[in-house]
Every structure is written in structure tokens, then in C-alpha cells.
Amino acid sequence: MMQHFDDVRARIDAHLRDLGGEVAAPPILREPIVRALSSSGKRVRGTLLIAAGESLGARPEKLLDAAAAMEMIHTSSLILDDLPSMDDAELRRGEPALHRRFGEDLAILTSVALLNHAYGLVVRNHAALSPRRWSAQDVVQRVVDAVGWDGSVAGEAVDLHSEGSTLDFDTLEYIHSRKTGALFVAAAAVGAMLANAAPASLKRFETYAKNLGLAFQITDDVLDVTADAAQLGKDVHKDEQKLTFVKLAGIDGARKLTGELIETSLAAIAQMRSTADPLRQLAITLRDRVK
Amino acid sequence: MMQHFDDVRARIDAHLRDLGGEVAAPPILREPIVRALSSSGKRVRGTLLIAAGESLGARPEKLLDAAAAMEMIHTSSLILDDLPSMDDAELRRGEPALHRRFGEDLAILTSVALLNHAYGLVVRNHAALSPRRWSAQDVVQRVVDAVGWDGSVAGEAVDLHSEGSTLDFDTLEYIHSRKTGALFVAAAAVGAMLANAAPASLKRFETYAKNLGLAFQITDDVLDVTADAAQLGKDVHKDEQKLTFVKLAGIDGARKLTGELIETSLAAIAQMRSTADPLRQLAITLRDRVK
Numbered sequence: 017m018m019q020h021f022d023d024v025r026a027r028i029d030a031h032l033r034d035l036g037g038e039v040a041a042p043p044i045l046r047e048p049i050v051r052a053l054s055s056s057g058k059r060v061r062g063t064l065l066i067a068a069g070e071s072l073g074a075r076p077e078k079l080l081d082a083a084a085a086m087e088m089i090h091t092s093s094l095i096l097d098d099l100p101s102m103d104d105a106e107l108r109r110g111e112p113a114l115h116r117r118f119g120e121d122l123a124i125l126t127s128v129a130l131l132n133h134a135y136g137l138v139v140r141n142h143a144a145l146s147p148r149r150w151s152a153q154d155v156v157q158r159v160v161d162a163v164g165w166d167g168s169v170a171g172e173a174v175d176l177h178s179e180g181s182t183l184d185f186d187t188l189e190y191i192h193s194r195k196t197g198a199l200f201v202a203a204a205a206v207g208a209m210l211a212n213a214a215p216a217s218l219k220r221f222e223t224y225a226k227n228l229g230l231a232f233q234i235t236d237d238v239l240d241v242t243a244d245a246a247q248l249g250k251d252v253h254k255d256e257q258k259l260t261f262v263k264l265a266g267i268d269g270a271r272k273l274t275g276e277l278i279e280t281s282l283a284a285i286a287q288m289r290s291t292a293d294p295l296r297q298l299a300i301t302l303r304d305r306v307k
Numbered sequence: 308m309m310q311h312f313d314d315v316r317a318r319i320d321a322h323l324r325d326l327g328g329e330v331a332a333p334p335i336l337r338e339p340i341v342r343a344l345s346s347s348g349k350r351v352r353g354t355l356l357i358a359a360g361e362s363l364g365a366r367p368e369k370l371l372d373a374a375a376a377m378e379m380i381h382t383s384s385l386i387l388d389d390l391p392s393m394d395d396a397e398l399r400r401g402e403p404a405l406h407r408r409f410g411e412d413l414a415i416l417t418s419v420a421l422l423n424h425a426y427g428l429v430v431r432n433h434a435a436l437s438p439r440r441w442s443a444q445d446v447v448q449r450v451v452d453a454v455g456w457d458g459s460v461a462g463e464a465v466d467l468h469s470e471g472s473t474l475d476f477d478t479l480e481y482i483h484s485r486k487t488g489a490l491f492v493a494a495a496a497v498g499a500m501l502a503n504a505a506p507a508s509l510k511r512f513e514t515y516a517k518n519l520g521l522a523f524q525i526t527d528d529v530l531d532v533t534a535d536a537a538q539l540g541k542d543v544h545k546d547e548q549k550l551t552f553v554k555l556a557g558i559d560g561a562r563k564l565t566g567e568l569i570e571t572s573l574a575a576i577a578q579m580r581s582t583a584d585p586l587r588q589l590a591i592t593l594r595d596r597v598k
Contacts, residue, residue: 039456040456040457041456041457041460041461041464042461042464042465042481044464044465044468045456045460045461045464045465046456049456096415096416096419099411099412099415101410101411101412101415102412102415119392120390120392121390121392121393121464121467122464124387124390124392124393124415125387125460125463125464127419128387128418128419128422128454128460129455129456129460131419131422131423132422132451132454132455132456132460133451133455133456135426135447135450135451136444136447136448136451136452139443139444139447140444140448142442142444143442143444151433151434151443152430152442152443152444152447153427153430153431153433153434153443156426156427156430156443156447157427157431159426160423160424160426160427161427163419163423164420164423164424165330165331165332165336165337165340165420165423165424166331166332169332169336169416169419169420169423170332170333170336172416173332173333173335173336173412173413173416174333174335174336176412177335190333
């Protein structure tokens, strides 16, 4: 099963590199775009999209464009997150943050170019897959809602402007359900929609991904405290100014919460056929990461 | 006829305000988004989209969402253009540039939120209009191409990194055909596609809009030299460091070039029915602006 994920991740990486080869940008913009597309990443969102679509019988090669779109959107958001006016990070994925190498202007334009391109990619195979329940517009709107002013962008804005202030669990959940959770949920939803999911089934994928996304974020908070930069490939202890689940619940409490979220996640897809096993394995892999 | 444009512009403005009322963002992000949506603008791109669609018989109320999407994309690009790492502007549309009021982080997030939202809006009425020649994916891809790494974003990147260097007419045309022209062409194309344009007809709209967009940009260059900030509502003489058409051809040469582009623009739609008169009037209005 781990073999399966390594294979999916390698295919997503290869597809992102291929897409980088197609970039018709002027050289000055092409370089940061290709760099951003070829940076290493766990590709969890793309993997999630493919696992959701495959569990309903869609062929993974028809889902690769949409999976790459999710990774472009995620990479786009990391580039902004690292900017001096936001988290002011030095490292990302083991390399200098994009603006430190190419300047803020080109980093911002690269971020916009990646988000923008994702909108074409996410429905590029819509006609070939022809899910009769969901139009291309439905799929695009699902992503718009996840990214936008009540999605990741909202989570980022509230996160940036609540540092130092006293937060409660609800606000923290608001931030993370949007900043991380929204794109997790959209990835699973888009994979399911492209595979013609029935509405009730779509709901289960969303519940699964919502809990998985929150567990993923809390895991990140735990690793920020317990791991070092070489392991993570990004700045650590950046969260010292921020309220995190670890600060609210302690490391053990955060680990316990992660375990509960993973259980809820697994329960949502418990009735599904064995084709959903990759989704189960994805959740179990995450649970093992913070043990 | 001018009455017609004032009416269209007022309807686009009202629609943008209505859309601002729907914004489900947290207060900290809602304020800059609403501010950006309610700022004054000429709404040329939205007007162009509606005029193109109407000339093929589509009802304007079905085109308002897509027109608003074009204006959101344009506003999104202006917010970035004004950032310290880009043009570092103080004024925009008669008010402080967005980042000067709300900070760079929220300005950038507002820009992303507007671009993002536009992708849902541009195809929101696709099913209602049901243009049988163009899928929702076709329409989205048309906008992606205009905005992206070979579109406005590319034009902006090259523009920022060619200041001070010696440019020729071809490079200047590269910059403006993307930075301004691409979205003009997409606005006309999307209006035509939503109104089920035949491919040959679409091509004519694109030629019209390409020449109009370049004329519009050169007009801006002329006004940067001849007008003052109170008239334009944005910083003037910002172009002194840049090569512009005015520097290449002089003010009279730039005016002459504008006239020629408008003629080419009008010739492209010369065979079209009287329903295309608003497009003709739009070109003539622009020609009169720099006379």
C-alpha cells in the first residue's frame, strides 16, 4: 500500500514536471514557475484527489491533471504564505523560499500564475470523464469556494491577524479548517465529482477529508515543536508567536486529538468498498506519522 | 449611445456592489474586498464583454456575472501592480492604493480572492445561456490563457524587469498585448462565446479587441504625460523610468498610432450587423479621448 502512494506521488511529480515543460512564460517568469513546480512536496492533496476518484472507479490517468491542479493551488498558497508581509519564511521544501531567490514581485506573479493555471487543469478532463451529475462549472465552483474569501484565503487572513492575541479553540478551528482543511476537502470532493459521485457519497468524502485535513494540520503543529528544519525542509519554531493546538492541548493532547480525528475520518468511509482502501491507508499513514 | 455606456457601466457597478454584499469573508478581509469592488473604474472590460455578447443577441442580464468577473480580474491585477515590490503606487482610482490602507498582506490576499472568485462567476450563467459551441471549460480556459503565464502575468513580469533597459517596439508590444491586451481580447471573446459565436466570428471580435486594447494602453501613456493626478485618479508621471509608446513615437506619433489601431479595430467588425454598433461606439469614444 505504501508502494501505491509512492507510485502516485511519483506520477504527480512527473506530471508537474511535464506541465512545467509546457510553460509558455517569458524566461524571467518561467524560471520561478518551473522551480515551484519541481520543488519536492508530499503531494497529499493530489494523492487524496486520485484516491477519491479511484475509489469510485475513475482511471487515475484521467485524474492527474486535476491532482496537479490541487498541488499548484497548494504551492501557490505556500509562496504567498512565505512572503515578508506574511510569515517571512526563509526555507520551504528544503530550499530558499521563492521570493528570496527571485524577488517578491516574481514570487507573487508565480503564485498568481499557478493558481490561475489550476483552473483550466482542474476541468481539462471533465469532458473525457463526463460525470453526468456534475458540470465543469460545479467543479470549478467547488474549488473557488475552497480557495476564496471563505476558504484558504480567509484562513490565511485571520491567521496573520490573530498572532499574539488570545485565541480559543473555535477560532483556531476556523483558521485551520480554511487554511488547510478547505483544499483537502475540495481535493476529495473534486476527485469524487469527476468520478460522478452521488451527493450522499460526496458528503462522506468531504467528512473524511475535513477530519483528515485538521489532523494533518495538528500533526504539522506537533512536528514544528519536535522536529528540526532538516527533517521538515522548512523553518521550524515559526509557530512560537502563534497559538497552536499544541499550545492549547499540549503535545500529548494534540496527538490524542489527531488520533480522534483520524478515527472520525475513517468512520465516514467505513461503509465503502475495498476500492476506498487507499483513502483508509492515507489516514493510517498520517496517524503513524506523529506516534 | 453614450447614454447606453453610462447605463451599462452603472449596471456593472451596481452588480459589483451586490456581489460585494454577498462576500462571506471574515471582517478583516471583507473590508478590503468590498472597498476594491466599490472603487470607481471605467469598466471598459465588462462593457466590452456585454457589447460583444449583445451584438450576437445574448441578453445583457445574463452577461453581467461574466462582465463583473472581468472587472474583478482587472481590479485584482491593479492591486498587485501597485504593490511596493512592483510599481509602488500611492493612488489608484482616486483613493490610496489598497496596500497603503490595509497592508500588503491583505492587499495580496484581496487580489487573490478577487481573481479566484472571477472563475466561478465567468461561467455562472453558462448553463442558462447554453452556448452549444463552447463548453464551460472552453470559457474558463480562455480566461486562464489571458491572465496566466503567457498573458497579463507575463506582461507584468517583463514590464517590471525591463525598466531602464533599452526596449524596442516589439518588446513594448509584447508587454502591452499581454498586460492590457490579453484581458481585452478575453473579455470580447468570452462575451462572444457565451453568445454562441461561430469560430470565424469569434476571430473578428478578437482582432477588434486586440487593437482596441493596444489603443487603450497607448492612450494611457499619452494621458500619463498630458493629464494630472486629479483627472486620472492615479499616480501620474510614473512612466518616466519606463519606455512607453510616447517615448518611442512622441505624443503626436502615439496619437496617430492610436487612430490607426482604432481604424483596424473598426475594420474587423465592419461586416457585422447594427447590433455591433455599441462595439463601434466604444472604439470611437476611445479615439475621441486622446484627440
